[in-house]
Amino acid sequence: MSPPAPAGTTPPGNRLLYRFILVAAAMYLGWFFGYEQWLARDGRLDAALCAHITKVSVAALHALGFDAAVAAANDRLVTMNGQSAVIVGVPCNGLVLYALFTGFVLAFPGPWRRKLWFIPAGIGLIWCLNILRVAALAINHHYAHQSLDFNHHYTFTFVVYACIFGLWMLWARRLAVPARPALPASTPTGAVSA
Template sequence: MQTSLPRPVGNQLLFRFLLVATAMYLVWFFGYVQWLAHDGWLDTALCNNIASSGVALLQILHFSATLDTHIPALVLMAGEQSVIVGPPCNGLVLYALFAGFVLAFPGPWRRKAWFIPLGIALIWLLNVVRVAALAINHHYSHQTVDFNHHYTYTFVVYSCIFGLWMLWARRLATPSQMA
């Protein structure tokens, strides 16, 4: 016979969410902002990975794309500088934001164990597509890159993250017995 703890309700759920979110923010602040960000190795690795994956996608699509030999986060299109992936654009904050919400929101840990990596992979893929699209954009219409970088991508990626959160909150966070 399996016994389960009573599920928190109402304000208890909100308090739990805020408590977990605050704890995760403190882990992020002290773990990343105060420690890892200063070293820079994680940001550098993510920037290089996103840039090289963007180049691979462009090459699959038969574009003449390469990485700069001296700056591995710089995408070249037909030998011309096109897109550089910097720490603010490597997706790390988005991965943490997405995972933090799912972890703080009540739900079965088994589902969180597959949903968080799947969501992060989707956000990573969106970022790779973004880099490739911005490189193409720069190659054919460089005057629109700034707008697309700051507004179009922001709208697309945050809409995707919001959709994933809604999927989690409305469908996956509810145990199957109650669904």
């Protein structure tokens, strides 16, 4: 049993929790005022992300040997064999997922050196998953249209959020913990260390 904390001090566990809550709240306010009140209303960032996801998903489908294209009249529409397959809308462009992932890692305590490589690596993985998701939805639409709605709303959502949760757990359990110094060599039995 640990001794009680002196009056007027916050136990270390609570201090980390309060820090997490304050940083998360500040990031939420930044998201609300920066994105919801400005960037979302402007629409250019979302439009560019949607068009980018569409273009790269079509390239992935081409690499897999499918006859896919970006529709001439709509740069957010993936076509398969000349037929409409998937429209990449604003909720599906990945921006919110990047922000959620980044916000958690920034709010959670941990070494900044690791955050500087882990956040871009995680965003890159989420981006790849989103590309694969859009490509898989286009294939799903082409071969089994009746299961598209279920897979869009449940299967792929579960896979993407499970991956993000796995990244968060990797951060919280392995990477956020500072490296421990090497332990000194043990002393032989019966020996006294100075």
